[in-house]
Amino acid sequence: MEEVQKKYKTTKLKDVNFWFKAAPVNAFPKDGGACIKYKNLQIAVFNFERLNKWYATQNLSPEKQEMVLSRGMIGDYKGTPMIACPLHKKTFSLETGENLNGDLDPIAVYPVKIENDFVYVGFSE
């Protein structure tokens, strides 16, 4: 696995011990995503308004190790909320990070919470 990829590990809600206050809600497009910086990590945050849910994943595309996932389109694949990488349209589950149309390694996903119109991403340190 690539060196960069090692920095990103899926974090379960129960393991969160630090909520990073990322940006105001209106910094993110409806039914779309944007990227936030936390320490030396790039995290893609998605406002899935149609489901009234927020998701966060690594911004790194595991296919070619480029920081682009936040610029992709979101939607669902047979009911599973997903993100499509803008480079070659590889799709990943926003829930589990698994690659839905191929056998790439899963991407790391992180919990998100909204408080007072601010977006927080959860990490375990």
Place this chain on the structure above:
Amino acid sequence: MKTIIVIGNGMVGYKFCEKFVAKKGSENYKVLVFGEEPRPAYDRVHLSEYFENQDAKALELAPKEWYKENNIELIVNERVSDIHRASKKITTVKDRKFSYDYLVLATGSSAFVPPIKGVEKEGVFVYRTIEDLEGMLAYAAKLKDKKPNAKAAVLGGGLLGLEAGKAVMDMGLEPHIVEFAPKLMPRQLDSRSSQVLQLKLESIGLNIHLSKATNQILGEKAITGMEFGEDDMLEVDMLVVSAGIRPRDELGKSCNLEMGVRGGIVVNNKMQTSDKDIYAIGEVALYNQMIYGLVAPGYDMAGIAVNQILGEDSLMPEEIDMSTKLKLIGVDVASFGEPFMPASKGHSIIFENKTQYLYKRINVSLDGKSLLGGILVGDATDYSMLHQIYLNGMTIPEDPAQLILPAGEGGASFGDVMDLPDEAQICSCESVTKGQICGVIESGEATDLADVVGCTKAGTGCGGCKPMVKDLTEATLKSLGIEVKDTICEHFDLNRQDLYKIIQVKGYKKFNEVLDNHGNGGHGCELCKPVVASLMATINADTANEEYAIQDSNDRFLANIQRNGTYSIVPRIPGGEITPDKLIALGEIAKKYDLYTKVTGGVRIDLFGATLNQLPIIWKELIEHGFESGHAYGKSLRTVKTCVGSTWCRYGMDESVSFGIELENRYRGIRAPHKIKGGVSGCIRECAEARGKDFGLIAVEGGWNLYVGGNGGATPRHAELLAEQIDNETVIKYIDRYLMFYMRTAKPLQRTAAWQDRLEGGMDFLKEVIIEDKLGIVDDLEKEMQTLVNKFECEWTQAINNPEMMKRFSHFVNSEEEDDNLVFVPMREQKMPEPWK
């Protein structure tokens, strides 16, 4: 290992190779093929298409590599001069010797040139090979330079003669057909049908002279006319002789094989000549005292020879089906079974309508139960079905007239393709039965027409059976309960065209409105979002700045995402014309931001390596220098490539640059199912490669020729001629209509070429819609296009002037920093992204 030498690499010679290598056991043989022409076998049946596209490759049956891949040694440009039967060797004109175990003669035929006085004069041609055609083309071009209304005659009003007539007409010469017999196509047509054909051909500009015996060719060095009798002559500047064929049987004669009285090498029903190790197939073979000048029997002979050599038992049938269907100069002509039948054998039913140039005749047995043959002129849509009924001896309706009467006038739609027996031969060139076609679909091997053609080769010969193969494919798929779906994705049960109408009628402006009202309850995806975005942009004349989260990767940031997630920038340079000052500005900006710089395939300048954060800053500078978005990132008009045209070029016929700029500025920014490219060439030298574009113009005497539906890409295609010699205003009108019609009806990500290919009715239908307004929609199409033209706005100017729109151009929403994952490496004094590992 035994050696087979095949002499002749024409259609039948090639077919022998193809059928041979497909057989088990063929790996034990070495196959050596000699062709005297400079190129591998090509499709002579469609030779006249060479005039339209002058693309020899398109006619090729298989590329040179095919022979290599199949362990066949192909030697072109080398004629075999002698056969030494005793030592089983051949000699070539280069005096090389080769040994054989089996010899297959597929030398075909040559054009028969009657011994007329003066036939050797300059400007007299035969019509047989690509080289013949090239010679004709060069001569015609020279003629036209000297004499704009030059005339050309074709000697022979048979099948090939009429094809040649079309060819000279396409070359812009006044065409004349001279026939010895009192009617055209004397072998295939009766007098009445021949008259109908003659009327039709005259109506489109062919001059026809019947019952003319040519005494001599007039002229000093070059031909100036033909003399038929005293005071009976025709002035012509060129002559194409197409008076029949003669078998190329010299080799057989010189090695003493048994020959026919009037030529041809005698073969038995195993295709063996009088020497059991020498086979003859195709037009050189005399079988049952006949030379068969059609491709289907030739292919059958090739198959028999293959089987015989490999020790299988198969024989040529006693009677050979000479049915044929073709399109001559746009006119359907077909004959099958026994076209001329003596009254003692049966009855004929004839339908004739000279006002529409229609003639149909069927010959029915005396008891009225079976079909014996027939002739169709003007409309041969019934041919496939009639031919099948004839071949399979199917029962015909009590009133046989129903078979040819127009539906609604007592005619019935008789005979569903699925009623045919499994052994019915659908494609006679490739010997493919109905059972084989249905079989590959039922087994799951093929799921659409293209698969069926790929698996069975049906329809790849003369192409006459294509409609039937299509019908069979569709009917079989339907019988299996396979619905041919073309919905855009799992979120909609609609195709792009349905969605187009819905969005237009309901006036939707947001993706969610469309999804909520017409979707399947899901949340959209990377397939339907860009489609809806593109449709709303087309219908509402919006830019890609609307609802950026549903735009495709590139449209979202108005730039082309590159390998490492940085972007490239392409400003519009209409028609490729740019001032030195603007060129300097581009260079300075590229230098300032350290952008890798390259001239694109579409004659513009591409600046690579801009980060998301840099995009608006760079664009602001470009706009200040008078540039605008080039939409290189959009499914929209890219460039209109131009040659320099009559403003500078000494050959130019018109101002290609001026017109190219006008067109590029007219269609810039509009969103379409896929990218669109244009080209404008100032003369037929075609330096702008306009025929490789979605729309292309070539300046000719008297206006522009407009071509549509070309592209490069994975499946390169030449554009097809839509209209000739039209003025600027008409060009714009037609392109408006064409593009709008395409935008309304194509599938997502379907280029114009693929769309055009799948239009039912093909180019003829397209011309009817665009030029004749068959659907009554051209006013709407023009209006819609004009709205798009009027509402054009540079989306980059729009974006940088709107703070809300600008928000998306930063890598992080919580930091001003840039992507720290980018690594560039140097390359030829510029930079490139670090290679992917």
